[in-house]
Amino acid sequence: MQGVFRDAAGQRCAGLVTLPMAGLGSRATFVRDQNAAAEQLAVLPTDRTKARRAAALAVEECARQRREPSCGGVLRLTGDVPVGLGMGSSTSDVIAAIRAVAGSYGLSLGPATVARLAVRAELACDPLMLDDRPVLFAQREGRVLEVLGPALPDLVIVGCALGGGAPVDTLSLPVRVHDDHDVRAYERLRTLLRRAVATGDAVLLGEVATASAWRGQQILCHPEFETLAEISRRVGATGVQMAHSGAVAGLIFDPAAPGLEHRVRTCVRALDSNGIPATRIFTTFPTSKELRNGPAHRGVDRPAGPRTSRRPTRLPSL
Template sequence: MIPTARPAAPATLPAGTGHAPCHHGEILQGVFLDGAGRRCAGLVTLPMAGPGSRARFRRWPGTSPQALTVVPADRTKAARAAALAVAECAERTGRPPCGGELRLTGDIPVGLGMGSSTSDVIATVRAVADSYGLRLPPDTVARLAVRAEQACDPLMLDRRPVLFAQREGRVLEVLGPALPPLVVVGCALGGGAPVDTLTLPAPTPAEADAGEVRAFERLRALLRRAVATGDVRLLGEVATASAWRGQRALCHPEFDALTGIARRVGAAGVQIAHSGAVAGLLFDPAAPGLRRRVRGCLHALDAHGIPATRTFTTTEEIPHGPAHRGVDRPAGPGPARRRARLPAL
């Protein structure tokens, strides 16, 4: 699928570009009921501005769809997404599918549970669509992303807080227009070592205990209320409860220290990626003494040997849209993606 030499083909077509953000792990993840009462794995991610993936795709008309090159060559999920997106866009425009060249750049650490692979995939789909002069709707992007990587995060929806069925690529519930404003003190558990998600126990929704499903549905209702009322404290309670349930699979040794720090410095709660090592302490930006609380949090993390990463707010803007050429910087092979820490602010 990825030849070593570029086929002879016209190079006059403009390249399409695409961008996708990352996230900072989950606020809530578990097994939920859809509108028909069917069990579904679902999650709500914590949006994060800054790191992201950028893609540039140039079509080679007249070549075989298998004549696809990807730089860096190890982005196999993005390669699958490119082939799927080419087929989708060719069908929509009535043009024959063809090969092309995909180039990816990005600064999302891998293995920390920040959606790096989904970001690559969505940026790729957006770049391919842009090369055809199209802007695919989010549900189509989600469908292609699930086909490319079996499960995906809701990054195609940008900042909207949704309960998302990651294995099916569909929204179970729109929780509201936006999360309450948060200040997040990020950190990396396990020394920032990447987590191999394939080794984690992953029971299917059908295997979930009925009591567990009821517990997750209660957390869903509480999160819905937190978003509707802007209640940061309630959102923090939901995130902490979800992190506690995820801890049974992840077994982070720093978990008790992290929740203890949150209590001492007056954080609203903690959130931990359910498929990685990134974590955050959540603060209400309107709480009195916020700077003092954040400084105390950073000192406490350091005292426990937990590396702080990035302190950010959820109100920062995220660049988005597949056809905004001014947003995406020219992509190139670039250095290999970093495997550990986020840059500290």
């Protein structure tokens, strides 16, 4: 879910709720050079400019806490999060960079500090620095507007890529001005999502995600979105989720509903027949040992989080 909401003081605030997916991420190492000036900070690969800014800000913060002069160094990044698709690749790099710099100083920065530095580095960030609880997060301010509950309902997601998987230049997208009617609509979705999390209601959560996705299409305008929504209805998914900015999407399934495997297989075939490539199947709950270690695990990601599934789930390979 993404939109404009009211904060505790009643002020409008852009916010989002992220769908977590385990299995992908960024790793960073930072080697300080105390003989180099602060501006002599190199990053590899060289195009990770947001991560470089984050590292420079983290050096300034850590040096201040250690009461040492700032210095330069070398930041190295590796990772497997696709770039430009709305999967949080830049935030992943930025947070890895901040934590690597802090580690080089022997420090562990708290989530609030990491969020503050991440927003300064990339203007808006995902709440990847927080724990696994679903939160309504002010991505441009780096603060939590509401903790929605202990965990998302159990979900199975069939991920896919719209637009042929081409990256989306989010900075070129038009900025929509939200009025009071929009804010009231998003606050209603917030109330429903809070209820879905509290009751573990995968159907209600799917309805919220779909409603938010439809509103987001006013800016993103993916030509395949109506087809995706129709496939969702046809195969018995609870709804559709869209990247906050980008081309990745997912169809949401309730693992407790009958015929899960058939529904998922039918979904993958329907996506393929409409020229929408399915990417991966993942869950918001730990899968059974057989699923993790057996042949069905191909293309299936284990989720983060401590929850156990309501029953062992078999998913088709992809």
